[in-house]
Amino acid sequence: MSTQREMDIDVAKGLGILLVAAGHTPLWTSLGFKWVGMAIFSFHMPLFLFLSGLFLPARQNLSTVLLRRGKGLLLPYVLACAVFLATGEYANWPSLFGRIGWATGQSIGWPWTPIWFLPHLFLCIVVAWAHLKAWDRLGLARWKWVCLFVLLLILTRQIFDWEDASDFELWERELGLLGLPWSLDILPASLVFLLGAHLWGRSLLVWTRKWWSLPVFLGLATFWYWRYAWSINFNVRTYDHLAGSTTMAMLGILAVMALASLLAGLKIPALALSSLGRASLWILVSHAFLQSWTYAKLWDESTGPTPDRYLAFGFLIGWCLPWGVHSLRERLPVWWRRLRHKEIQ
Numbered sequence: 001m002s003t004q005r006e007m008d009i010d011v012a013k014g015l016g017i018l019l020v021a022a023g024h025t026p027l028w029t030s031l032g033f034k035w036v037g038m039a040i041f042s043f044h045m046p047l048f049l050f051l052s053g054l055f056l057p058a059r060q061n062l063s064t065v066l067l068r069r070g071k072g073l074l075l076p077y078v079l080a081c082a083v084f085l086a087t088g089e090y091a092n093w094p095s096l097f098g099r100i101g102w103a104t105g106q107s108i109g110w111p112w113t114p115i116w117f118l119p120h121l122f123l124c125i126v127v128a129w130a131h132l133k134a135w136d137r138l139g140l141a142r143w144k145w146v147c148l149f150v151l152l153l154i155l156t157r158q159i160f161d162w163e164d165a166s167d168f169e170l171w172e173r174e175l176g177l178l179g180l181p182w183s184l185d186i187l188p189a190s191l192v193f194l195l196g197a198h199l200w201g202r203s204l205l206v207w208t209r210k211w212w213s214l215p216v217f218l219g220l221a222t223f224w225y226w227r228y229a230w231s232i233n234f235n236v237r238t239y240d241h242l243a244g245s246t247t248m249a250m251l252g253i254l255a256v257m258a259l260a261s262l263l264a265g266l267k268i269p270a271l272a273l274s275s276l277g278r279a280s281l282w283i284l285v286s287h288a289f290l291q292s293w294t295y296a297k298l299w300d301e302s303t304g305p306t307p308d309r310y311l312a313f314g315f316l317i318g319w320c321l322p323w324g325v326h327s328l329r330e331r332l333p334v335w336w337r338r339l340r341h342k343e344i345q
Helices: 003-023 027-031 034-041 044-053 062-086 093-102 113-138 144-165 181-208 213-228 242-264 267-278 280-298 308-344
Strands: none
Touching: 003 034, 003 044, 003 242, 003 267, 003 280, 003 308, 027 034, 027 308, 034 044, 044 113, 044 181, 044 242, 062 093, 062 113, 062 280, 093 181, 113 181, 113 280, 144 181, 144 242, 181 213, 181 242, 213 242, 242 267, 267 280, 267 308, 280 308
8 A cells, every 4th residue: 555545545544543531531421412412322332343454464364364364353352351340349250251252242241341342353353364364265256246245234234133132141141142253253343344345445435535525425425324314333232223323434535535545644633543543453442441530539429410521521631642652652752863873883
């Protein structure tokens, strides 16, 4: 990818992680704008699947994929779970380790819910890699991917209907809410966005850099959500409408990519958002915990709902603190090299 496209994607990641943190704050509900959080959920997880699909390791061998993606996704999950265990008081340890191993948002529980995405993304990448290898071996035409995607979305609906009809319960969660281990039940839908980005994402990025792209895609996404309010929430297993929710997710993705292309041309916003994008993993893992910790330190919930000013402050802490730590970690080696260079001179 060109430098411009890499900057676009880093900026898009920065915008995306801001949306994730914003979607997880109760501030919107407190202010009477609950629809804002619901609108964000309609595309923010598909956005990160799409961005991951742009860098799908299709040419690497399986051992390399497992090693690199395991280090990049599963290791942060394990470390986050270690903090999860260290910051709580638990009586039923077997149940706790079972919930961590199940690794869905509802099995882990708030405020560590967002980390479910890490093992799920690892699973998605491995399965997507296998799909691409099999497709190449069979020598099938690229247009036939569309047929596969339609089948995957239909499979998603069938899985959700089966889970909703099931009487299975675990950790006081019904299967329709809990989901299968590592969110295996939403794997078909996730593959649509991940593989779709690999196949056609770079062509779509060309369109998002046109001067008209932001007003068109943002306008269409706004109208579509205002008219139908079809959304996606992978955490609670809702996919309101197969075609409608998928369209809404794609319009949201294209609007974010168009905004990212615009901001990438502005020096200060580009530097700030690209840095934020590089810290997206850190923020994803810690922002909900930091928000909840801030609320608990500033306000006693037994006296009433948390005031809006504390909710807003917690939201800022949730992404600013890990962003700052990550930025410092990036800059320390640079400062050290400069210092060493001066000493040598």
